[in-house]
Amino acid sequence: MSKTNEVVDIFLRISEDHERMKREERNQLLESIGVDEKFDKGTMEISHRTCRGVDCRLCIQACPTNALYWKDGEVGIAKELCVYCTSCVNVCMVDNCIQVSRVRSDGETEKFSNPREIQRLLRSISYRKAEERTKSRCAHESPFSDGILEFPFEIP
Ligand code: SF4
Numbered sequence: 531m532s533k534t535n536e537v538v539d540i541f542l543r544i545s546e547d548h549e550r551m552k553r554e555e556r557n558q559l560l561e562s563i564g565v566d567e568k569f570d571k572g573t574m575e576i577s578h579r580t581c582r583g584v585d586c587r588l589c590i591q592a593c594p595t596n597a598l599y600w601k602d603g604e605v606g607i608a609k610e611l612c613v614y615c616t617s618c619v620n621v622c623m624v625d626n627c628i629q630v631s632r633v634r635s636d637g638e639t640e641k642f643s644n645p646r647e648i649q650r651l652l653r654s655i656s657y658r659k660a661e662e663r664t665k666s667r668c669a670h671e672s673p674f675s676d677g678i679l680e681f682p683f684e685i686p
Pocket residue numbers: 574592593594595596597598611612613614615616617618619630
């Protein structure tokens with residue numbers, strides 16, 4: 531291996547170690563405040579240009595992990611505490627003021643910058659759950675299985 535490649539390799543390893551340590555610290559911090567469900571990757575930004583800060587602060591009240599706080603006349607972010615839950619976007623009265631982007635377990639990236647996008651996601655989740663429940667109930671109560679189909683059964 532050439533000298534340049536060796537140097538690049540060492541820097542790469544140092545930065546990977548640093549990232550790993552940061553991830554571990556974040557997990558410990560979140561565990562200590564009782565958060566076990568979280569998105570590991572994401573970003574969260576606030577536009578201080580459009581934020582209504584002093585007469586609002588709704589996002590600070592809504593944040594479940596205290597990642598948001600009031601500092602020097604504006605909303606501050608403790609990024610290591612953010613779990614990208616989108617509660618802050620859901621209460622913010624200014625579209626595109628808060629931007630949350632997060633990577634789902636299937637690798638898809640979701641982006642939110644206003645409450646309507648969150649409501650849409652929640653509706654699609656509850657629709658999907660209802661569909662799964664109905665499918666599993668139908669499979670269970672199928673006249674082709676050994677059970678007897680009984681009506682009426684509840685449709686969620
Ligand atoms: S996304 Fe959730 S955890 Fe992150 S700052 Fe907003 S409310 Fe807090």
